[in-house]
Amino acid sequence: MKFDDKIPIYIQIKNYLYRRIITGDLQPGEKLPSVRQLAVDVTANVNTVQRALSEMLANKVIESQRGKGNFVTADEEMISNLKAEVVHKQISIAYEELHSLKLTDEEIIKEFQQYIHDRSAQNA
Structure with a gap:
């Protein structure tokens, strides 16, 4: 993933994941890759990816299931x-x-x- 220096990276990662959800690339209820795998996929620091996911959790776009990982909300x-x-x-x-x-x-x-x-x- 190429990042724009003018926009914080965690926001760009969040927007990238939002687009994947909106286009159906990530389906409602689908498990997200692990934080480490996402960091590798987008070539970013694990802490930066975690910050993006934390905001998505706060906005209820994704849900965390203890011991299982993060999932796209099933709320269409x-x-x-x-x-x-x-x-x-x-x-x-x-x-x-x-x-x-x-x-x-x-x-x-x-x-x-x-x-x-x-x-x-x-x-x-």
Whole structure:
């Protein structure tokens, strides 16, 4: 995993795992790899991975089962809410960037529509 120097590594690891959960790569109720294995997989310090997992536990996105490990929550509504939160955050980032270029809301919508149209044409 490549890390962005501007964002704390534990947050990037947490976001990486959130994306894996949202996309279904990690299913509800599925056991996560051990902390040590995750550290190897993402090339990060074990303590950094543990910090990411601790936040995920606090947010109830994952659950810890004593002696068994960490598991993705089985609460599909929680996962749906997580997806909505991540999508909203990404849209917010894009919106703020485009708005700083002095684009109006209508221009931003038009640009997004054109982008989606062009992408669809490329993939056809």
